[in-house]
Amino acid sequence: MKAEIITIGDEILIGQIIDTNSSWIGRELGKIGIAVVHRTSVGDIAYDIIDALNKAKKRADVIVITGGLGPTKDDITKKTLCNFFDTKLIQNEKVLEWVTEIFARRNLPMIDTNKFQAMVPENCEVLFNKNGTAPGMWFDVDEKIYISMPGVPFEMQKIFSSEAIPKLKNKFKLPIIIHRTIQTTSIGESFLAKKIEDWENALPAHIKLAYLPAIGQVRLRLSGHGNNAQNLAEEINILIKKLYEIVGQYIFGEEEDTLQKTVGAILKKNKKTLATAESCTGGYIAHLITSVAGSSEYYKGSIVSYANEIKINELGVSEVILKTDGAVSENCVRQMADAIRKKFKTDYAIATSGIAGPDGGTNEKPVGTVWIAISSETKTTAHLYNMGDNRERTIHRTANEGLELLRRLMIKK
Amino acid sequence: MKAEIITIGDEILIGQIIDTNSSWIGRELGKIGIAVVHRTSVGDIAYDIIDALNKAKKRADVIVITGGLGPTKDDITKKTLCNFFDTKLIQNEKVLEWVTEIFARRNLPMIDTNKFQAMVPENCEVLFNKNGTAPGMWFDVDEKIYISMPGVPFEMQKIFSSEAIPKLKNKFKLPIIIHRTIQTTSIGESFLAKKIEDWENALPAHIKLAYLPAIGQVRLRLSGHGNNAQNLAEEINILIKKLYEIVGQYIFGEEEDTLQKTVGAILKKNKKTLATAESCTGGYIAHLITSVAGSSEYYKGSIVSYANEIKINELGVSEVILKTDGAVSENCVRQMADAIRKKFKTDYAIATSGIAGPDGGTNEKPVGTVWIAISSETKTTAHLYNMGDNRERTIHRTANEGLELLRRLMIKK
Numbered sequence: 001m002k003a004e005i006i007t008i009g010d011e012i013l014i015g016q017i018i019d020t021n022s023s024w025i026g027r028e029l030g031k032i033g034i035a036v037v038h039r040t041s042v043g044d045i046a047y048d049i050i051d052a053l054n055k056a057k058k059r060a061d062v063i064v065i066t067g068g069l070g071p072t073k074d075d076i077t078k079k080t081l082c083n084f085f086d087t088k089l090i091q092n093e094k095v096l097e098w099v100t101e102i103f104a105r106r107n108l109p110m111i112d113t114n115k116f117q118a119m120v121p122e123n124c125e126v127l128f129n130k131n132g133t134a135p136g137m138w139f140d141v142d143e144k145i146y147i148s149m150p151g152v153p154f155e156m157q158k159i160f161s162s163e164a165i166p167k168l169k170n171k172f173k174l175p176i177i178i179h180r181t182i183q184t185t186s187i188g189e190s191f192l193a194k195k196i197e198d199w200e201n202a203l204p205a206h207i208k209l210a211y212l213p214a215i216g217q218v219r220l221r222l223s224g225h226g227n228n229a230q231n232l233a234e235e236i237n238i239l240i241k242k243l244y245e246i247v248g249q250y251i252f253g254e255e256e257d258t259l260q261k262t263v264g265a266i267l268k269k270n271k272k273t274l275a276t277a278e279s280c281t282g283g284y285i286a287h288l289i290t291s292v293a294g295s296s297e298y299y300k301g302s303i304v305s306y307a308n309e310i311k312i313n314e315l316g317v318s319e320v321i322l323k324t325d326g327a328v329s330e331n332c333v334r335q336m337a338d339a340i341r342k343k344f345k346t347d348y349a350i351a352t353s354g355i356a357g358p359d360g361g362t363n364e365k366p367v368g369t370v371w372i373a374i375s376s377e378t379k380t381t382a383h384l385y386n387m388g389d390n391r392e393r394t395i396h397r398t399a400n401e402g403l404e405l406l407r408r409l410m411i412k413k
Numbered sequence: 414m415k416a417e418i419i420t421i422g423d424e425i426l427i428g429q430i431i432d433t434n435s436s437w438i439g440r441e442l443g444k445i446g447i448a449v450v451h452r453t454s455v456g457d458i459a460y461d462i463i464d465a466l467n468k469a470k471k472r473a474d475v476i477v478i479t480g481g482l483g484p485t486k487d488d489i490t491k492k493t494l495c496n497f498f499d500t501k502l503i504q505n506e507k508v509l510e511w512v513t514e515i516f517a518r519r520n521l522p523m524i525d526t527n528k529f530q531a532m533v534p535e536n537c538e539v540l541f542n543k544n545g546t547a548p549g550m551w552f553d554v555d556e557k558i559y560i561s562m563p564g565v566p567f568e569m570q571k572i573f574s575s576e577a578i579p580k581l582k583n584k585f586k587l588p589i590i591i592h593r594t595i596q597t598t599s600i601g602e603s604f605l606a607k608k609i610e611d612w613e614n615a616l617p618a619h620i621k622l623a624y625l626p627a628i629g630q631v632r633l634r635l636s637g638h639g640n641n642a643q644n645l646a647e648e649i650n651i652l653i654k655k656l657y658e659i660v661g662q663y664i665f666g667e668e669e670d671t672l673q674k675t676v677g678a679i680l681k682k683n684k685k686t687l688a689t690a691e692s693c694t695g696g697y698i699a700h701l702i703t704s705v706a707g708s709s710e711y712y713k714g715s716i717v718s719y720a721n722e723i724k725i726n727e728l729g730v731s732e733v734i735l736k737t738d739g740a741v742s743e744n745c746v747r748q749m750a751d752a753i754r755k756k757f758k759t760d761y762a763i764a765t766s767g768i769a770g771p772d773g774g775t776n777e778k779p780v781g782t783v784w785i786a787i788s789s790e791t792k793t794t795a796h797l798y799n800m801g802d803n804r805e806r807t808i809h810r811t812a813n814e815g816l817e818l819l820r821r822l823m824i825k826k
Contacts (some may be wrong), residue, residue, distance in 0.1 A: 011625050013449040014592070015439030016634065019432060022454070026428030036426040038461070041435070041452035048451070055468075071603045072624045106799060113603045131803060152626065154806065210429055276717075282703025283696030286717045290695025293771055293804055301723040304689075304699045304715035306708070310757060314716075344723060358706055391706055
């Protein structure tokens with residue numbers, strides 16, 4: 001089963017936005033055994049869109065289209081699909097109801113352009129958009145499936161996962177493909193590869209391994225192809241068990257786990273609480289933790305002590321230490337961690353202090369120098385890093401390491 | 414002058430990597446007046462690559478190809494280009510010298526696969542790769558230019574900027590294209606479109622408008638085509654001036670501005686300081702502000718008061734108010750904003766309290782209910798919103814609104 005992705009929008013061609021939708025769709029299709037064989041991006045030009053559709057239907061069985069479904073003039077996908085399928089736009093009552101409800105809920109007036117969202121090509125089946133007003137559309141024409149969705153990623157993803165994927169599974173007899181993802185952190189890709197070299201070389205031909213690196217993390221994805229789902233799943237299970245034996249200490253989760261989810265789950269299970277005191281991460285650890293629903297059960301809060309006076313006044317960091325050791329020092333970060341744990345009356349605390357850059361570096365403490373401390377009732381540990389010279393990456397890597405240090409402390413037997 | 418981008422590699426199709434090269438190339442070509450009209454991604458399959466090249470040469474004058482130039486088996490671009498141009502690979506002495514030098518410098522042995530990097534199609538001109546071993550290639554065949562480069566972004570970017578762009582400028586008499594982007598916030602796409610309808614309808618044919626929505630923000634991009642750069646720039650300037658007259662209150666910046674950068678710049682210019690007290694945004698406002706380099710000049714920090722006890726103990730929120738009005742209330746958020754401003758001794762403060770969900774909603778205060786307060790020396794204002802039922806979006810929109818409320822307060826005459 002072959003698929004093609006067509007993304008529509010001048011903003012993609014001229015590079016104003018990065019097309020993340022195509023990758024995401026490629027991954028999701030891969031999971032159900034549909035291979036993307038071609039990707040095309042065209043502008044908001046009817047001729048180009050129709051040309052792309054005509055070429056795609058010769059190459060693929062499933063054509064996934066994103067973009068150009070907004071309520072404004074430059075969005076021409078719906079009209080163009082009508083031309084392509086030789087049909088016309090009709091009003092869909094369910095969509096109209098939904099759009100009306102959204103505007104009522106937000107206490108906003110409906111204008112004609114909003115109502116236009118409910119107009120869809122007559123030959124389509126509507127794919128419900130829970131996160132927005134532009135509906136997704138499913139066309140089943142001449143043995144080919146066309147799926148058109150808005151380009152806003154979080155709207156598109158919801159439509160694709162909840163509406164399109166189940167329909168695709170239902171429509172086609174898909175081969176058996178099992179993907180399993182293992183999430184590792186705090187070890188670089190090449191070092192990880194070296195550690196699991198023998199294991200990787202012994203993989204059977206029908207099970208493939210991919211390394212998917214992100215900041216501070218490497219995901220290992222096993223993709224197995226087979227005829228018997230149960231046998232294949234069991235075979236992969238055994239391989240993963242072996243993987244845990246080799247590099248288990250770096251594995252914090254599987255599939256869609258995030259480090260903040262894993263840390264939250266451990267805290268919740270052990271009925272423990274957490275606070276943070278952040279300097280160089282500037283609230284990013286707090287943000288990661290609170291992005292997890294239900295985090296108020298175990299997370300009490302943070303003091304983002306960006307200015308030294310806040311470190312002194314709110315966290316009782318000694319002025320002498322700030323003068324002699326500086327804010328980016330073991331003593332400072334230990335005091336921050338201990339102070340926030342006691343002040344917020346929590347079981348654990350994470351504190352960070354570093355030079356995110358681009359300015360502020362010295363010979364002794366170059367940009368990227370970061371101290372992280374973890375405080376618990378029994379002990380406080382401090383850890384020194386050099387995170388490199390990219391501000392954003394330093395913030396992300398520091399947050400990641402802070403969470404990982406806490407995770408390792410909590411799971412220690 | 415039209416361009417097409419072809420990216421080669423299975424890892425792109427299956428979504429293992431996000432194709433950032435195409436966006437980058439699109440932007441760089443746009444700057445010199447070459448419009449990308451089409452983008453294609455194909456796998457490491459000779460037939461698909463040749464098919465893409467044949468289609469591209471019908472649509473475009475310049476065809477930029479990335480990927481598939483590595484030394485491993487699955488990299489077949491060079492061989493395929495030889496087939497396409499009906500030529501053969503020959504050894505390029507300069508490239509061989511360079512590759513040899515690199516390996517000597519790294520103290521690594523040269524193996525045959527490394528030497529193969531110096532083999533290039535006979536009809537190409539080599540584009541020097543300062544950052545790697547795979548050379549870029551320039552083909553000038555039948556009035557079309559083909560540029561083939563490795564897929565590693567920092568190698569590709571260097572080759573393209575230093576080698577390909579100067580040659581393109583030299584080869585073609587390029588038209589003039591000017592892009593201008595205006596950043597708006599706190600108004601939905603359809604409402605914005607309604608407000609600027611007349612202005613938009615009066616745009617001349619050679620100047621196009623695009624709406625680029627993100628969470629809480631809409632970017633308006635004007636793209637003008639012309640023969641005289643100065644006249645075109647002036648024409649667009651006048652249009653933008655009119656745009657400011659119509660919707661200026663929603664405009665927070667231009668081009669690559671972010672709201673946090675704009676807010677930071679105003680604070681810095683006025684020598685004012687800021688603190689935040691965050692409940693539902695959980696540190697995300699602090700993170701946005703501190704993601705801007707130099708923010709320590711105006712941002713002192715935050716208390717993320719996720720638990721009610723932190724609101725009471727650290728921000729002095731009245732227990733009576735928490736009992737009668739609740740944490741998500743005007744009185745609570747006003748107390749939070751005033752308290753953090755006084756405690757952190759800043760000129761301004763932003764405070765947030767809301768129900769991000771998915772749990773915690775009631776009939777009276779459904780999920781998405783958010784209060785934001787802005788405190789300054791002269792007054793404190795509080796604002797009620799319903800941000801909808803998506804946790805991530807509520808956090809992002811609330812942070813965006815908080816920053817925007819502060820911006821509007823600060824620029825008020």
